[in-house]
Amino acid sequence: MCVTCGCGEGEVRIDGAAVQHDHVHEHVHADGTRHAHEHPHDHEHTHDAAPAHSHAPGVTPTRRVQIEQDILAKNKAYAQANRRLLSERGIFALNLVSSPGSGKTTLLCKTIELLKQQTVAVIEGDQQTSQDADRIRATGAQAIQINTGKGCHLDAHMVGHALAQLKLAEESLLMIENVGNLVCPAAFDLGEAHKVVILSVTEGEDKPIKYPDMFRAASLMLLNKTDLLPYLNYDVKAAIGYARRVNPEIKVIQVSATSGAGMDEWLDFLRAGVAQARAVRRH
Template sequence: MCVTCGCGEGEVKIDGVAGHAHEHGHDHSHAQGDLHSHAPGVGQTRMVQIEQDILAKNNAYAQANRDKLAERGVFALNLVSSPGSGKTTLLCKTIDLLGSTSVAVIEGDQQTSQDADRICATGAPAIQINTGKGCHLDAHMVGHALQQLPLADGALLMIENVGNLVCPAAFDLGEAHKVVILSVTEGEDKPIKYPDMFRAASLMLLNKVDLLPHLTYDVDAAIAFARRVNPAIRVIQVSATSGQGMDEWLTYLRAGMARTAAARQQTVAVLKARVAALEAQLQQAKA
Protein backbone atom coordinates (compact mmCIF):
# COMPACT_ATOMS: atom_id res chain seq x y z
CA MET A 1 0.00 0.00 0.00
CA CYS A 2 1.01 3.65 -0.20
CA VAL A 3 2.47 4.88 3.08
CA THR A 4 0.83 8.27 2.55
CA CYS A 5 -2.78 7.60 1.57
CA GLY A 6 -3.15 3.85 2.18
CA CYS A 7 -4.25 2.96 -1.36
CA GLY A 8 -3.56 -0.51 -2.72
CA GLU A 9 -1.46 -0.90 -5.84
CA GLY A 10 -3.38 -3.78 -7.40
CA GLU A 11 -1.76 -5.42 -10.41
CA VAL A 12 1.13 -3.39 -11.77
CA LYS A 13 1.73 -3.71 -15.51
CA ILE A 14 4.78 -2.66 -17.48
CA ASP A 15 4.01 -2.23 -21.18
CA GLY A 16 0.86 -4.28 -20.64
CA VAL A 17 2.60 -7.19 -18.89
CA ALA A 18 1.74 -7.94 -15.27
CA GLY A 19 4.70 -7.08 -13.08
CA HIS A 20 4.47 -10.26 -10.98
CA ALA A 21 3.34 -12.71 -13.64
CA HIS A 22 6.74 -14.15 -14.54
CA GLU A 23 10.36 -14.42 -13.47
CA HIS A 24 12.64 -11.48 -14.20
CA GLY A 25 16.35 -11.23 -14.67
CA HIS A 26 16.85 -8.31 -12.31
CA ASP A 27 19.37 -8.65 -9.52
CA HIS A 28 17.26 -7.67 -6.52
CA SER A 29 14.88 -9.61 -4.34
CA HIS A 30 11.29 -10.00 -5.46
CA ALA A 31 9.32 -10.76 -2.31
CA GLN A 32 5.60 -10.57 -2.89
CA GLY A 33 5.26 -8.37 0.19
CA ASP A 34 7.56 -5.65 -1.09
CA LEU A 35 5.95 -2.23 -0.96
CA HIS A 36 2.52 -3.68 -0.15
CA SER A 37 0.93 -3.65 3.29
CA HIS A 38 -2.54 -3.41 4.77
CA ALA A 39 -3.72 -0.99 7.44
CA PRO A 40 -7.00 -2.46 8.80
CA GLY A 41 -6.54 -3.71 12.35
CA VAL A 42 -2.92 -2.58 12.54
CA GLY A 43 -1.88 -0.47 15.55
CA GLN A 44 -0.18 2.90 15.11
CA THR A 45 3.24 1.71 16.29
CA ARG A 46 3.15 -1.24 13.93
CA MET A 47 1.93 1.01 11.12
CA VAL A 48 4.89 3.34 11.59
CA GLN A 49 7.24 0.35 11.43
CA ILE A 50 5.56 -0.89 8.25
CA GLU A 51 5.91 2.55 6.67
CA GLN A 52 9.58 2.68 7.60
CA ASP A 53 10.15 -0.78 6.14
CA ILE A 54 8.37 0.13 2.91
CA LEU A 55 10.39 3.30 2.43
CA ALA A 56 13.64 1.55 3.37
CA LYS A 57 13.04 -1.12 0.72
CA ASN A 58 12.11 1.54 -1.81
CA ASN A 59 15.25 3.53 -1.00
CA ALA A 60 17.40 0.44 -1.54
CA TYR A 61 15.85 -0.09 -4.97
CA ALA A 62 16.24 3.62 -5.72
CA GLN A 63 19.94 3.54 -4.89
CA ALA A 64 20.39 0.52 -7.16
CA ASN A 65 18.66 2.45 -9.97
CA ARG A 66 20.78 5.52 -9.27
CA ASP A 67 24.01 3.53 -9.36
CA LYS A 68 23.10 1.90 -12.68
CA LEU A 69 22.14 5.23 -14.22
CA ALA A 70 25.37 6.84 -13.00
CA GLU A 71 27.43 4.00 -14.48
CA ARG A 72 25.90 4.80 -17.86
CA GLY A 73 26.03 8.58 -17.51
CA VAL A 74 22.24 8.94 -17.69
CA PHE A 75 20.67 12.15 -16.31
CA ALA A 76 17.28 11.18 -14.84
CA LEU A 77 14.42 13.43 -13.78
CA ASN A 78 11.21 12.55 -11.94
CA LEU A 79 8.38 14.76 -13.25
CA VAL A 80 5.56 15.19 -10.74
CA SER A 81 2.34 17.20 -10.81
CA SER A 82 -1.43 17.15 -10.48
CA PRO A 83 -3.38 15.43 -13.28
CA GLY A 84 -3.83 17.70 -16.28
CA SER A 85 -0.85 19.97 -15.64
CA GLY A 86 0.47 19.40 -19.15
CA LYS A 87 3.36 17.04 -18.37
CA THR A 88 3.01 14.86 -21.45
CA THR A 89 2.52 17.77 -23.86
CA LEU A 90 5.56 19.47 -22.36
CA LEU A 91 7.56 16.24 -22.69
CA CYS A 92 6.62 15.82 -26.35
CA LYS A 93 7.63 19.41 -27.12
CA THR A 94 10.87 19.00 -25.17
CA ILE A 95 11.81 15.87 -27.10
CA ASP A 96 11.07 17.64 -30.37
CA LEU A 97 13.23 20.65 -29.47
CA LEU A 98 16.13 18.51 -28.23
CA GLY A 99 16.47 17.11 -31.73
CA SER A 100 19.23 14.50 -31.93
CA THR A 101 19.71 14.34 -28.15
CA SER A 102 19.06 10.82 -26.88
CA VAL A 103 15.93 10.87 -24.70
CA ALA A 104 13.94 8.00 -23.18
CA VAL A 105 10.76 8.15 -21.11
CA ILE A 106 9.09 6.05 -18.43
CA GLU A 107 5.37 6.84 -18.23
CA GLY A 108 3.34 6.26 -15.08
CA ASP A 109 -0.46 6.11 -15.12
CA GLN A 110 -3.06 4.02 -13.35
CA GLN A 111 -4.49 2.78 -16.65
CA THR A 112 -3.98 2.96 -20.46
CA SER A 113 -0.87 3.46 -22.58
CA GLN A 114 -2.04 6.72 -24.16
CA ASP A 115 0.80 8.86 -22.81
CA ALA A 116 3.50 6.35 -23.77
CA ASP A 117 1.95 6.14 -27.23
CA ARG A 118 2.20 9.92 -27.56
CA ILE A 119 5.86 9.82 -26.54
CA CYS A 120 6.65 6.99 -28.96
CA ALA A 121 5.06 9.03 -31.76
CA THR A 122 7.88 11.57 -31.30
CA GLY A 123 10.44 8.86 -32.04
CA ALA A 124 11.68 8.55 -28.46
CA PRO A 125 11.53 5.15 -26.72
CA ALA A 126 8.99 4.92 -23.90
CA ILE A 127 7.83 2.30 -21.42
CA GLN A 128 4.36 2.50 -19.84
CA ILE A 129 3.89 1.50 -16.21
CA ASN A 130 0.26 1.08 -15.17
CA THR A 131 -0.04 1.15 -11.39
CA GLY A 132 -3.63 -0.13 -11.19
CA LYS A 133 -5.04 1.27 -7.95
CA GLY A 134 -1.63 2.63 -6.95
CA CYS A 135 -1.19 6.38 -6.77
CA HIS A 136 2.52 6.69 -7.59
CA LEU A 137 5.52 4.97 -9.12
CA ASP A 138 8.10 3.33 -6.88
CA ALA A 139 11.74 2.45 -7.44
CA HIS A 140 11.00 -1.27 -7.84
CA MET A 141 8.66 -0.60 -10.78
CA VAL A 142 11.18 1.76 -12.35
CA GLY A 143 13.93 -0.83 -11.98
CA HIS A 144 11.87 -3.30 -14.00
CA ALA A 145 11.11 -0.67 -16.64
CA LEU A 146 14.79 0.20 -16.99
CA GLN A 147 15.52 -3.41 -17.94
CA GLN A 148 13.19 -3.12 -20.93
CA LEU A 149 13.77 0.49 -21.96
CA PRO A 150 16.22 1.09 -24.84
CA LEU A 151 18.42 3.60 -23.03
CA ALA A 152 21.64 4.88 -24.58
CA ASP A 153 24.68 5.72 -22.50
CA GLY A 154 24.69 9.45 -21.75
CA ALA A 155 20.96 9.77 -22.44
CA LEU A 156 18.33 11.91 -20.76
CA LEU A 157 15.73 9.87 -18.88
CA MET A 158 12.40 11.49 -18.06
CA ILE A 159 10.13 9.66 -15.62
CA GLU A 160 6.57 11.00 -15.78
CA ASN A 161 5.00 10.03 -12.48
CA VAL A 162 1.31 9.38 -11.84
CA GLY A 163 -0.61 12.65 -11.54
CA ASN A 164 -0.64 13.24 -7.78
CA LEU A 165 0.87 15.99 -5.62
CA VAL A 166 0.90 13.92 -2.42
CA CYS A 167 2.28 10.39 -2.54
CA PRO A 168 5.12 10.64 -5.11
CA ALA A 169 6.92 13.06 -2.78
CA ALA A 170 7.87 10.21 -0.43
CA PHE A 171 9.22 7.81 -3.05
CA ASP A 172 12.73 8.18 -4.46
CA LEU A 173 12.98 6.51 -7.87
CA GLY A 174 16.73 6.93 -8.31
CA GLU A 175 16.43 10.24 -10.13
CA ALA A 176 18.87 13.14 -9.98
CA HIS A 177 16.06 15.62 -9.28
CA LYS A 178 12.32 15.88 -8.86
CA VAL A 179 10.75 18.49 -11.13
CA VAL A 180 7.31 19.67 -10.04
CA ILE A 181 5.01 21.07 -12.73
CA LEU A 182 2.36 23.58 -11.69
CA SER A 183 0.02 24.90 -14.36
CA VAL A 184 -1.51 28.36 -14.23
CA THR A 185 -4.95 26.76 -14.44
CA GLU A 186 -4.44 25.54 -10.86
CA GLY A 187 -4.44 27.60 -7.68
CA GLU A 188 -1.47 29.79 -6.76
CA ASP A 189 -1.53 28.25 -3.28
CA LYS A 190 -0.84 24.67 -4.41
CA PRO A 191 2.73 24.81 -2.99
CA ILE A 192 1.53 25.53 0.55
CA LYS A 193 -1.36 23.06 0.29
CA TYR A 194 1.00 20.29 -0.83
CA PRO A 195 4.30 21.38 0.74
CA ASP A 196 6.04 17.99 0.79
CA MET A 197 6.10 17.79 -2.99
CA PHE A 198 7.41 21.30 -3.51
CA ARG A 199 9.94 20.79 -0.73
CA ALA A 200 11.21 17.62 -2.42
CA ALA A 201 11.59 19.25 -5.84
CA SER A 202 14.66 21.07 -7.12
CA LEU A 203 12.81 22.82 -9.93
CA MET A 204 9.27 24.10 -10.47
CA LEU A 205 8.02 24.53 -14.01
CA LEU A 206 5.16 27.02 -14.04
CA ASN A 207 3.37 25.67 -17.10
CA LYS A 208 0.79 26.93 -19.62
CA VAL A 209 1.85 30.56 -19.14
CA ASP A 210 0.45 31.32 -22.61
CA LEU A 211 -2.97 31.24 -20.92
CA LEU A 212 -2.15 34.02 -18.43
CA PRO A 213 -3.87 36.79 -20.46
CA HIS A 214 -7.13 34.86 -20.07
CA LEU A 215 -6.83 34.13 -16.35
CA THR A 216 -6.69 35.95 -13.03
CA TYR A 217 -3.57 34.16 -11.87
CA ASP A 218 -0.95 35.74 -9.61
CA VAL A 219 2.42 34.41 -10.82
CA ASP A 220 4.38 36.23 -8.12
CA ALA A 221 2.18 34.71 -5.41
CA ALA A 222 2.63 31.19 -6.79
CA ILE A 223 6.41 31.59 -6.83
CA ALA A 224 6.41 33.14 -3.35
CA PHE A 225 4.37 30.23 -1.98
CA ALA A 226 6.78 27.73 -3.56
CA ARG A 227 9.78 29.49 -2.02
CA ARG A 228 8.07 29.72 1.35
CA VAL A 229 8.24 25.92 1.61
CA ASN A 230 11.46 25.54 -0.40
CA PRO A 231 13.64 28.68 -0.52
CA ALA A 232 16.12 26.97 -2.87
CA ILE A 233 13.61 25.90 -5.52
CA ARG A 234 14.32 27.17 -9.02
CA VAL A 235 11.39 28.37 -11.12
CA ILE A 236 11.07 28.44 -14.91
CA GLN A 237 7.92 29.77 -16.56
CA VAL A 238 7.15 27.68 -19.65
CA SER A 239 4.63 27.08 -22.39
CA ALA A 240 4.84 24.18 -24.83
CA THR A 241 2.29 26.04 -26.97
CA SER A 242 4.00 29.42 -27.34
CA GLY A 243 7.55 28.25 -26.65
CA GLN A 244 8.03 30.72 -23.80
CA GLY A 245 10.72 29.57 -21.38
CA MET A 246 11.59 26.48 -23.39
CA ASP A 247 15.14 27.67 -24.08
CA GLU A 248 15.78 28.03 -20.35
CA TRP A 249 14.30 24.58 -19.72
CA LEU A 250 16.47 23.01 -22.42
CA THR A 251 19.53 24.76 -21.00
CA TYR A 252 18.74 23.22 -17.61
CA LEU A 253 18.47 19.76 -19.18
CA ARG A 254 21.68 20.06 -21.18
CA ALA A 255 23.58 21.34 -18.14
CA GLY A 256 22.37 18.36 -16.12
CA MET A 257 23.41 15.95 -18.84
CA ALA A 258 26.84 17.60 -19.04
CA ARG A 259 27.35 17.34 -15.27
CA THR A 260 26.33 13.69 -15.32
CA ALA A 261 28.68 12.92 -18.20
CA ALA A 262 31.54 14.72 -16.43
CA ALA A 263 30.92 12.77 -13.23
CA ARG A 264 30.97 9.51 -15.16
CA GLN A 265 34.24 10.45 -16.87
CA GLN A 266 35.77 11.34 -13.52
CA THR A 267 34.70 8.00 -12.06
CA VAL A 268 36.16 6.14 -15.03
CA ALA A 269 39.41 8.10 -14.71
CA VAL A 270 39.68 7.27 -11.01
CA LEU A 271 39.06 3.58 -11.70
CA LYS A 272 41.65 3.53 -14.48
CA ALA A 273 44.18 5.21 -12.20
CA ARG A 274 43.45 2.66 -9.51
CA VAL A 275 43.88 -0.23 -11.93
CA ALA A 276 47.17 1.25 -13.16
CA ALA A 277 48.40 1.60 -9.58
CA LEU A 278 47.49 -2.01 -8.78
CA GLU A 279 49.21 -3.23 -11.93
CA ALA A 280 52.32 -1.26 -10.97
CA GLN A 281 52.28 -2.81 -7.51
CA LEU A 282 51.92 -6.25 -9.07
CA GLN A 283 54.90 -5.64 -11.33
CA GLN A 284 56.97 -4.48 -8.37
CA ALA A 285 56.02 -7.59 -6.45
CA LYS A 286 57.13 -9.77 -9.36
CA ALA A 287 60.45 -7.92 -9.74
Protein backbone atom coordinates in the same frame (compact mmCIF):
# COMPACT_ATOMS: atom_id res chain seq x y z
CA MET B 1 0.95 7.68 3.31
CA CYS B 2 -0.05 4.74 1.10
CA VAL B 3 -0.48 2.25 3.95
CA THR B 4 -4.11 3.28 4.34
CA CYS B 5 -5.14 4.46 0.87
CA GLY B 6 -5.29 1.06 -0.89
CA CYS B 7 -2.13 1.71 -2.90
CA GLY B 8 -0.37 -1.50 -3.84
CA GLU B 9 -3.45 -3.73 -3.87
CA GLY B 10 -3.74 -3.59 -7.66
CA GLU B 11 -1.65 -5.30 -10.30
CA VAL B 12 1.37 -3.48 -11.69
CA ARG B 13 1.91 -3.81 -15.43
CA ILE B 14 4.82 -2.63 -17.57
CA ASP B 15 3.94 -2.24 -21.24
CA GLY B 16 0.96 -4.51 -20.58
CA ALA B 17 2.87 -7.35 -18.90
CA ALA B 18 2.17 -8.09 -15.24
CA VAL B 19 5.13 -7.92 -12.89
CA GLN B 20 5.48 -9.07 -9.32
CA HIS B 21 6.08 -6.05 -7.19
CA ASP B 22 7.93 -5.59 -3.91
CA HIS B 23 5.59 -4.50 -1.16
CA VAL B 24 4.71 -4.93 2.51
CA HIS B 25 1.28 -6.29 3.43
CA GLU B 26 -0.41 -6.15 6.79
CA HIS B 27 -2.47 -9.32 7.41
CA VAL B 28 -5.15 -9.84 10.04
CA HIS B 29 -5.74 -13.27 11.55
CA ALA B 30 -9.00 -14.66 12.90
CA ASP B 31 -7.92 -13.82 16.45
CA GLY B 32 -7.42 -10.20 15.49
CA THR B 33 -3.61 -10.21 15.61
CA ARG B 34 -1.70 -8.54 12.81
CA HIS B 35 1.65 -9.10 11.19
CA ALA B 36 3.42 -7.77 8.15
CA HIS B 37 4.38 -10.04 5.27
CA GLU B 38 7.31 -8.72 3.30
CA HIS B 39 7.86 -9.78 -0.28
CA PRO B 40 11.36 -8.73 -1.33
CA HIS B 41 12.48 -9.26 -4.92
CA ASP B 42 15.78 -8.54 -6.57
CA HIS B 43 16.17 -6.83 -9.93
CA GLU B 44 16.29 -9.97 -12.06
CA HIS B 45 12.86 -8.82 -13.33
CA THR B 46 11.59 -12.27 -14.19
CA HIS B 47 8.58 -12.29 -11.88
CA ASP B 48 5.14 -13.69 -12.41
CA ALA B 49 2.04 -11.80 -11.38
CA ALA B 50 1.85 -11.13 -7.65
CA PRO B 51 -0.65 -13.18 -5.64
CA ALA B 52 -3.64 -11.39 -4.22
CA HIS B 53 -3.66 -10.53 -0.52
CA SER B 54 -6.33 -9.23 1.76
CA HIS B 55 -5.46 -6.09 3.69
CA ALA B 56 -6.42 -4.92 7.13
CA PRO B 57 -9.02 -2.16 7.01
CA GLY B 58 -6.94 -0.15 9.48
CA VAL B 59 -3.78 -0.28 11.57
CA THR B 60 -2.65 1.40 14.78
CA PRO B 61 -0.62 4.60 14.40
CA THR B 62 2.51 2.89 15.75
CA ARG B 63 2.16 -0.03 13.37
CA ARG B 64 1.45 2.30 10.45
CA VAL B 65 4.67 4.23 11.11
CA GLN B 66 6.65 0.98 11.27
CA ILE B 67 5.19 -0.24 7.97
CA GLU B 68 5.83 3.11 6.30
CA GLN B 69 9.44 3.02 7.50
CA ASP B 70 9.84 -0.51 6.10
CA ILE B 71 8.40 0.52 2.75
CA LEU B 72 10.61 3.60 2.46
CA ALA B 73 13.74 1.71 3.53
CA LYS B 74 13.18 -0.89 0.83
CA ASN B 75 12.45 1.81 -1.71
CA LYS B 76 15.65 3.64 -0.77
CA ALA B 77 17.71 0.51 -1.44
CA TYR B 78 16.15 0.08 -4.90
CA ALA B 79 16.60 3.79 -5.63
CA GLN B 80 20.29 3.57 -4.77
CA ALA B 81 20.66 0.65 -7.18
CA ASN B 82 18.88 2.63 -9.92
CA ARG B 83 21.03 5.69 -9.26
CA ARG B 84 24.22 3.64 -9.42
CA LEU B 85 23.16 2.11 -12.75
CA LEU B 86 22.29 5.50 -14.21
CA SER B 87 25.51 7.09 -12.96
CA GLU B 88 27.66 4.32 -14.41
CA ARG B 89 26.08 4.94 -17.80
CA GLY B 90 26.19 8.73 -17.58
CA ILE B 91 22.39 9.08 -17.80
CA PHE B 92 20.69 12.21 -16.47
CA ALA B 93 17.33 11.22 -14.96
CA LEU B 94 14.47 13.46 -13.84
CA ASN B 95 11.32 12.58 -11.93
CA LEU B 96 8.45 14.78 -13.21
CA VAL B 97 5.67 15.19 -10.63
CA SER B 98 2.44 17.18 -10.63
CA SER B 99 -1.32 17.14 -10.27
CA PRO B 100 -3.32 15.46 -13.05
CA GLY B 101 -3.83 17.82 -15.98
CA SER B 102 -0.79 20.01 -15.38
CA GLY B 103 0.39 19.44 -18.96
CA LYS B 104 3.33 17.10 -18.22
CA THR B 105 2.93 14.94 -21.33
CA THR B 106 2.41 17.86 -23.71
CA LEU B 107 5.46 19.57 -22.25
CA LEU B 108 7.46 16.34 -22.60
CA CYS B 109 6.49 15.92 -26.25
CA LYS B 110 7.49 19.51 -27.03
CA THR B 111 10.75 19.09 -25.11
CA ILE B 112 11.69 15.97 -27.07
CA GLU B 113 10.89 17.76 -30.33
CA LEU B 114 13.11 20.72 -29.43
CA LEU B 115 16.02 18.66 -28.11
CA LYS B 116 16.45 17.12 -31.58
CA GLN B 117 19.84 15.34 -31.46
CA GLN B 118 19.68 14.57 -27.73
CA THR B 119 18.67 10.94 -27.08
CA VAL B 120 15.69 10.82 -24.74
CA ALA B 121 13.85 7.90 -23.14
CA VAL B 122 10.68 8.20 -21.08
CA ILE B 123 9.10 6.07 -18.36
CA GLU B 124 5.39 6.83 -18.15
CA GLY B 125 3.41 6.23 -14.97
CA ASP B 126 -0.40 6.02 -14.96
CA GLN B 127 -2.92 3.89 -13.15
CA GLN B 128 -4.40 2.68 -16.45
CA THR B 129 -3.98 2.98 -20.26
CA SER B 130 -0.90 3.51 -22.42
CA GLN B 131 -2.11 6.75 -24.01
CA ASP B 132 0.72 8.92 -22.70
CA ALA B 133 3.41 6.42 -23.70
CA ASP B 134 1.82 6.24 -27.16
CA ARG B 135 2.04 10.04 -27.44
CA ILE B 136 5.72 9.95 -26.48
CA ARG B 137 6.50 7.17 -28.96
CA ALA B 138 4.87 9.23 -31.70
CA THR B 139 7.70 11.76 -31.27
CA GLY B 140 10.22 9.02 -32.06
CA ALA B 141 11.49 8.70 -28.49
CA GLN B 142 11.64 5.40 -26.67
CA ALA B 143 8.96 5.07 -23.98
CA ILE B 144 7.75 2.40 -21.61
CA GLN B 145 4.43 2.45 -19.76
CA ILE B 146 4.02 1.47 -16.12
CA ASN B 147 0.40 0.98 -15.08
CA THR B 148 0.17 1.02 -11.30
CA GLY B 149 -3.42 -0.25 -11.00
CA LYS B 150 -4.65 1.21 -7.72
CA GLY B 151 -1.20 2.58 -6.96
CA CYS B 152 -0.93 6.35 -6.58
CA HIS B 153 2.77 6.73 -7.42
CA LEU B 154 5.77 5.10 -9.03
CA ASP B 155 8.40 3.58 -6.77
CA ALA B 156 12.03 2.61 -7.31
CA HIS B 157 11.29 -1.08 -7.77
CA MET B 158 8.84 -0.41 -10.60
CA VAL B 159 11.38 1.91 -12.22
CA GLY B 160 14.07 -0.75 -11.85
CA HIS B 161 11.89 -3.17 -13.84
CA ALA B 162 11.42 -0.52 -16.53
CA LEU B 163 15.15 0.24 -16.69
CA ALA B 164 15.82 -3.45 -17.30
CA GLN B 165 13.54 -3.36 -20.35
CA LEU B 166 14.58 -0.02 -21.84
CA LYS B 167 17.49 0.13 -24.25
CA LEU B 168 19.00 3.24 -22.68
CA ALA B 169 21.77 4.91 -24.61
CA GLU B 170 24.80 5.90 -22.59
CA GLU B 171 25.03 9.60 -21.71
CA SER B 172 21.37 10.14 -22.56
CA LEU B 173 18.38 11.79 -20.88
CA LEU B 174 15.74 9.82 -18.97
CA MET B 175 12.46 11.50 -18.07
CA ILE B 176 10.19 9.70 -15.60
CA GLU B 177 6.62 11.01 -15.75
CA ASN B 178 5.10 10.05 -12.41
CA VAL B 179 1.44 9.36 -11.68
CA GLY B 180 -0.52 12.62 -11.34
CA ASN B 181 -0.51 13.15 -7.57
CA LEU B 182 1.05 15.78 -5.32
CA VAL B 183 1.16 13.60 -2.20
CA CYS B 184 2.78 10.14 -2.26
CA PRO B 185 5.39 10.68 -5.03
CA ALA B 186 7.11 13.20 -2.75
CA ALA B 187 8.22 10.40 -0.42
CA PHE B 188 9.57 7.97 -3.03
CA ASP B 189 13.05 8.40 -4.46
CA LEU B 190 13.28 6.68 -7.85
CA GLY B 191 17.02 7.12 -8.33
CA GLU B 192 16.62 10.42 -10.19
CA ALA B 193 18.99 13.36 -10.15
CA HIS B 194 16.14 15.80 -9.44
CA LYS B 195 12.43 15.95 -8.85
CA VAL B 196 10.81 18.53 -11.12
CA VAL B 197 7.38 19.69 -9.97
CA ILE B 198 5.05 21.08 -12.64
CA LEU B 199 2.43 23.60 -11.52
CA SER B 200 0.07 24.93 -14.16
CA VAL B 201 -1.51 28.37 -14.06
CA THR B 202 -4.92 26.69 -14.27
CA GLU B 203 -4.38 25.45 -10.70
CA GLY B 204 -4.41 27.43 -7.47
CA GLU B 205 -1.43 29.61 -6.57
CA ASP B 206 -1.46 28.06 -3.09
CA LYS B 207 -0.72 24.48 -4.19
CA PRO B 208 2.86 24.71 -2.81
CA ILE B 209 1.64 25.41 0.73
CA LYS B 210 -1.18 22.87 0.46
CA TYR B 211 1.23 20.14 -0.65
CA PRO B 212 4.53 21.33 0.85
CA ASP B 213 6.32 17.97 0.88
CA MET B 214 6.27 17.80 -2.90
CA PHE B 215 7.58 21.32 -3.42
CA ARG B 216 10.17 20.83 -0.67
CA ALA B 217 11.43 17.66 -2.40
CA ALA B 218 11.72 19.31 -5.83
CA SER B 219 14.81 21.09 -7.16
CA LEU B 220 12.88 22.84 -9.94
CA MET B 221 9.33 24.11 -10.42
CA LEU B 222 8.03 24.59 -13.94
CA LEU B 223 5.14 27.06 -13.92
CA ASN B 224 3.35 25.73 -16.98
CA LYS B 225 0.70 26.92 -19.46
CA THR B 226 1.76 30.56 -19.13
CA ASP B 227 0.21 31.28 -22.54
CA LEU B 228 -3.14 31.19 -20.71
CA LEU B 229 -2.27 33.98 -18.26
CA PRO B 230 -4.07 36.73 -20.24
CA TYR B 231 -7.32 34.79 -19.79
CA LEU B 232 -6.95 33.96 -16.10
CA ASN B 233 -6.93 35.74 -12.76
CA TYR B 234 -3.69 34.12 -11.64
CA ASP B 235 -1.05 35.65 -9.37
CA VAL B 236 2.33 34.39 -10.64
CA LYS B 237 4.24 36.25 -7.95
CA ALA B 238 2.15 34.62 -5.21
CA ALA B 239 2.62 31.12 -6.67
CA ILE B 240 6.39 31.53 -6.77
CA GLY B 241 6.37 33.10 -3.31
CA TYR B 242 4.46 30.14 -1.86
CA ALA B 243 6.90 27.70 -3.49
CA ARG B 244 9.89 29.53 -2.01
CA ARG B 245 8.21 29.74 1.38
CA VAL B 246 8.43 25.93 1.66
CA ASN B 247 11.64 25.58 -0.37
CA PRO B 248 13.81 28.72 -0.53
CA GLU B 249 16.27 26.97 -2.88
CA ILE B 250 13.75 25.90 -5.53
CA LYS B 251 14.51 27.11 -9.05
CA VAL B 252 11.50 28.36 -11.05
CA ILE B 253 11.08 28.48 -14.82
CA GLN B 254 7.89 29.83 -16.42
CA VAL B 255 7.10 27.80 -19.54
CA SER B 256 4.53 27.19 -22.24
CA ALA B 257 4.73 24.28 -24.64
CA THR B 258 2.15 26.08 -26.80
CA SER B 259 3.87 29.46 -27.20
CA GLY B 260 7.42 28.26 -26.56
CA ALA B 261 7.95 30.78 -23.77
CA GLY B 262 10.62 29.68 -21.30
CA MET B 263 11.49 26.57 -23.26
CA ASP B 264 15.06 27.69 -23.98
CA GLU B 265 15.75 28.04 -20.25
CA TRP B 266 14.23 24.61 -19.60
CA LEU B 267 16.31 23.04 -22.39
CA ASP B 268 19.44 24.70 -20.99
CA PHE B 269 18.70 23.08 -17.62
CA LEU B 270 18.39 19.66 -19.30
CA ARG B 271 21.54 20.05 -21.40
CA ALA B 272 23.53 21.14 -18.37
CA GLY B 273 22.33 18.07 -16.45
CA VAL B 274 23.25 15.74 -19.31
CA ALA B 275 26.69 17.35 -19.56
CA GLN B 276 27.26 16.96 -15.82
CA ALA B 277 26.22 13.29 -15.85
CA ARG B 278 28.55 12.70 -18.80
CA ALA B 279 31.45 14.42 -17.02
CA VAL B 280 30.96 12.38 -13.84
CA ARG B 281 30.97 9.16 -15.85
CA ARG B 282 34.13 10.06 -17.72
CA HIS B 283 35.99 11.32 -14.66
